[in-house]
Amino acid sequence: MKLSSQVWVAAAALTLASCAATTGHHSGSRDATPYISAEQAAARSARISNISYELDFALTGATEFSATSTVTFDLTDTLSPLTLDLNKAQITGLLINGAKVYPNYNGSYLMLNSRLLVSGQNRIEVSFTRPHSTNGEGLHRFEDPVDGKVYLYSHFEPAAAQQMFAVFDQPDLKASYKVKVKAPADWQVITSMRESTISDEGAFKVWDFPATPKLSPYNFSLHAGPYTMWQDSRAKYPMRLFARQSIADKVNPEDWFRYTALGLDYFEGYFGIAYPFEKYDQLLVPDFLYGAMENAAAITFSESGFVSSGEMSLKQKQSLAGVIMHEMAHQWFGDLVTMKWWNGLWLNESFASLMGTMALEKIPEFAHAWQSFYAGGKQRAYTQDSLVTTHPIEVPVPSSGNAFDNIDAITYQKGAASLRQLSILLGQETFRRGVSAYLNEFSYRNATLDDFIQSLAKAAGKDLSQWTQDWLYQPGVNHIQAEFDCEGGQISRFSLHQSAPEQYPVLREQKVQVALFDADRHGLHRDRVVEVTFKGAKTEVPALIGRLCPKLVYPNYQDWGYLKVNLDSRSFDTVRTYLAQTEDPLLRAMLWQSLWDSVEDGKLPLQDFITTALVNAPKEQDLQLSNQIIDKLRRSAAYLHSAPPTSDKFTRKALLALSQMSLRRAMESRGDSELQGNWFDAYISLAYGGEAIGHLEELLDGASRIQGLKIDQDRRWDMIARLNRLDALGAERRIREELARDNSDAGQKAAIRAKVQRPDGSIKRQWLSKIAAGSEPFPKLRIAMDYLYPPEQQLLAQASSDTRFAMLSELDAKGPVFARSAAALIPSSCTAAGVDAISNYLAAKPKLSSGMERALLEARQLQQRCVNVVTRLP
Numbered sequence: 001m002k003l004s005s006q007v008w009v010a011a012a013a014l015t016l017a018s019c020a021a022t023t024g025h026h027s028g029s030r031d032a033t034p035y036i037s038a039e040q041a042a043a044r045s046a047r048i049s050n051i052s053y054e055l056d057f058a059l060t061g062a063t064e065f066s067a068t069s070t071v072t073f074d075l076t077d078t079l080s081p082l083t084l085d086l087n088k089a090q091i092t093g094l095l096i097n098g099a100k101v102y103p104n105y106n107g108s109y110l111m112l113n114s115r116l117l118v119s120g121q122n123r124i125e126v127s128f129t130r131p132h133s134t135n136g137e138g139l140h141r142f143e144d145p146v147d148g149k150v151y152l153y154s155h156f157e158p159a160a161a162q163q164m165f166a167v168f169d170q171p172d173l174k175a176s177y178k179v180k181v182k183a184p185a186d187w188q189v190i191t192s193m194r195e196s197t198i199s200d201e202g203a204f205k206v207w208d209f210p211a212t213p214k215l216s217p218y219n220f221s222l223h224a225g226p227y228t229m230w231q232d233s234r235a236k237y238p239m240r241l242f243a244r245q246s247i248a249d250k251v252n253p254e255d256w257f258r259y260t261a262l263g264l265d266y267f268e269g270y271f272g273i274a275y276p277f278e279k280y281d282q283l284l285v286p287d288f289l290y291g292a293m294e295n296a297a298a299i300t301f302s303e304s305g306f307v308s309s310g311e312m313s314l315k316q317k318q319s320l321a322g323v324i325m326h327e328m329a330h331q332w333f334g335d336l337v338t339m340k341w342w343n344g345l346w347l348n349e350s351f352a353s354l355m356g357t358m359a360l361e362k363i364p365e366f367a368h369a370w371q372s373f374y375a376g377g378k379q380r381a382y383t384q385d386s387l388v389t390t391h392p393i394e395v396p397v398p399s400s401g402n403a404f405d406n407i408d409a410i411t412y413q414k415g416a417a418s419l420r421q422l423s424i425l426l427g428q429e430t431f432r433r434g435v436s437a438y439l440n441e442f443s444y445r446n447a448t449l450d451d452f453i454q455s456l457a458k459a460a461g462k463d464l465s466q467w468t469q470d471w472l473y474q475p476g477v478n479h480i481q482a483e484f485d486c487e488g489g490q491i492s493r494f495s496l497h498q499s500a501p502e503q504y505p506v507l508r509e510q511k512v513q514v515a516l517f518d519a520d521r522h523g524l525h526r527d528r529v530v531e532v533t534f535k536g537a538k539t540e541v542p543a544l545i546g547r548l549c550p551k552l553v554y555p556n557y558q559d560w561g562y563l564k565v566n567l568d569s570r571s572f573d574t575v576r577t578y579l580a581q582t583e584d585p586l587l588r589a590m591l592w593q594s595l596w597d598s599v600e601d602g603k604l605p606l607q608d609f610i611t612t613a614l615v616n617a618p619k620e621q622d623l624q625l626s627n628q629i630i631d632k633l634r635r636s637a638a639y640l641h642s643a644p645p646t647s648d649k650f651t652r653k654a655l656l657a658l659s660q661m662s663l664r665r666a667m668e669s670r671g672d673s674e675l676q677g678n679w680f681d682a683y684i685s686l687a688y689g690g691e692a693i694g695h696l697e698e699l700l701d702g703a704s705r706i707q708g709l710k711i712d713q714d715r716r717w718d719m720i721a722r723l724n725r726l727d728a729l730g731a732e733r734r735i736r737e738e739l740a741r742d743n744s745d746a747g748q749k750a751a752i753r754a755k756v757q758r759p760d761g762s763i764k765r766q767w768l769s770k771i772a773a774g775s776e777p778f779p780k781l782r783i784a785m786d787y788l789y790p791p792e793q794q795l796l797a798q799a800s801s802d803t804r805f806a807m808l809s810e811l812d813a814k815g816p817v818f819a820r821s822a823a824a825l826i827p828s829s830c831t832a833a834g835v836d837a838i839s840n841y842l843a844a845k846p847k848l849s850s851g852m853e854r855a856l857l858e859a860r861q862l863q864q865r866c867v868n869v870v871t872r873l874p
Helices: 016-020 038-047 245-250 253-271 314-332 342-361 369-385 409-426 428-441 449-460 465-472 569-581 585-600 606-619 623-641 645-668 673-686 690-701 713-725 731-741 745-756 761-773 778-787 794-799 801-812 816-825 832-843 850-870
Strands: 048-058 064-075 082-085 090-096 109-112 120-131 138-143 150-155 175-184 188-191 197-201 204-209 222-225 228-232 239-243 280-285 298-302 337-339 445-447 479-487 490-499 510-520 523-534 538-540 552-554
Touching: 038 048, 038 082, 090 109, 109 120, 150 280, 175 188, 175 222, 188 239, 228 253, 239 245, 239 253, 253 280, 253 314, 253 342, 253 428, 298 314, 314 342, 314 369, 314 623, 314 673, 337 342, 342 369, 342 409, 342 449, 369 409, 369 585, 369 623, 409 428, 409 449, 409 465, 409 510, 428 449, 449 465, 490 523, 510 569, 523 569, 552 569, 552 585, 569 585, 569 606, 585 606, 585 623, 585 850, 606 623, 606 645, 623 645, 623 673, 623 850, 645 673, 645 690, 673 713, 690 713, 713 731, 713 745, 731 745, 745 761, 745 778, 761 778, 761 794, 761 801, 761 816, 778 816, 794 801, 801 816, 801 832, 801 850, 816 850, 832 850
Parallel strands: 048 175, 239 280, 280 298, 337 445
Antiparallel strands: 048 064, 064 120, 082 109, 090 120, 138 150, 150 222, 175 204, 188 222, 197 204, 228 239, 479 490, 490 538, 510 523, 510 552
């Protein structure tokens, strides 16, 4: 997606044919960037079909590679030129239907003159060299700092296949790919198919792969290097796992193969369609931009997310299993059937998020998967959907350069929650039949949202046009509240009241469970649960009339709905009293969330929440809920660190209490390694005061220990980062010493994370200069941008505020990948002045992408929320 900074333009014609190849653009011509508009893509798609690629690569491990792309396709007409995408290549040869021509090439695409093309089958052969990318797109090259070995992997979504070969780079131009690769003899080469032959050629081997089934360009992939390989045959399809040699001892292939085999079995049963490819490969790769990518039959995963220096915790294993399931769902919904254009990306991701959680829940140790979904992704969706930048789930995408503009928690988690609600509304078996029919009808083809909805509507025998309009084309989150009266100890009136934001007043149809609870000295007791389908502002619930007057009403029991619950005053008081005495862990999770929502909505002072947390968190034994509570404690600490000086006395006392409580919980949980590890990690992030600094130092030096706790390399780096953030004496020296002990890629990045957090203005300025100049590899700059300004370093942040505002336009212009990380540099001070600074910057109308402008609007709103929270502190 990175914009081209150089163009390579033809200077002269060499032959009559080449003169014909350099005629001007037609009226719908592109703008010489790597991106194509939706209209231009549709026009190109209407003209070409039956595409196949023969791709020949010479890979040496050097910083450049050479290749030949042979593209065969049918063309409907020769009325106008045709573009073929190829990004930043040095073209060494071009044949158009056998005629050697000089390329009309601007660094982003070749312009193929219509006089050299024919109606019917055409064949284009492009030979070129190109530097490997180093920002995670195209054919990325990584040199391992431990042993010097070189590894390559590809990443193409949304439109970066053109950084590796000549291609019609848009999702609705599916094609087959036949691959040949010459690579060093000790390398593995992995793509969508298994190799048909491997032949020796001196110090190299030549790998030949058969043609793939029809795939969109972004679903194809190629990976190569001296990867360690594991194999397993317990599933119906051969499974392989690859990782760099230097991290192989940190990988547990048994977990990977077990989860994968369970997933393949589940999805084949659910979809009623066999897995569409011949093998199932998964690769752990460095410097990856995202969590994972659903390349057909060769899925890539980020090392940083799924490699641990010690034994993986249950939380880490759940994350791994969940992402395996998410990417596996894409093999059907995304690879087998693919969206026509990038406005359909949300459906791919939402559906995979839904199906991934459904599959995850079937693994016994992850039966709580929906509780995790509620506490994690769904809360991010509620937050995103409450911001000024909220947007419908389905939005237009003007060009391939805008494909990721709205990739956020609305795209993933709100979409998934909406589809789950639809499955409940229609009936889960009806929903499954509709999905299966859709996948069968559009296998190896492209489809639209209307195609999907019509398949569900046909299975249900129900018109879903109003549901589609309300849920997919309207933004915002609804609120629901129970209203009831009691007479003589019994309910005499009960109704649900639905509301919506003033600017997005749509009221949606939803099916939920309403639960009533009584309470005594032993805790809360569920009295009655009823299913209610509501729409409109008010829905009477006569089934509850005559029931005992409840102490607590929860109108979204078991979290069927996508909505925020406003507790009535009686229920709210009950929650604060009986929070730790609520038996159902999902309900406890939802009640904790209601309290936190009240803080951020301005209804409950932060100090009251902290008091409640300090009393109830030590009583919580549920692992998933403990993680949720810890997240809220960390966010509480961030608010406390941002508080004005007038609240110093309270904030110091509260931060010290959080630090001490988290350490105490870690010590008390020694019989439960998972719970103990989670609370110790919380302690590292919440450590505050001289005693905590001294304790972390003693743990690092082996002078102290916590019974039952293992401190692996990852935790050592976390502790060193915390000591540097707290400016502990000798902490900077510890970075150098630890780097000598762990000079791996992960160690180098951890050292940067620790260094940039130091409260040292010279370090901040040094890294701002590196970021502006791009003088370090992007993966390292990304780490620096994420951690440069912790919330308590307000004075240092304010000192560079003007500099960072001045940098934003230039950083934004580096392209979408860089800009998404650069948004972390937006000045944030949790003060009225900080809010005004963003307003003034926006008022000057700087030249910014839509993504950066959106990030600024969100930062301003979140800063105002922070101001509202901290101004209520004592």
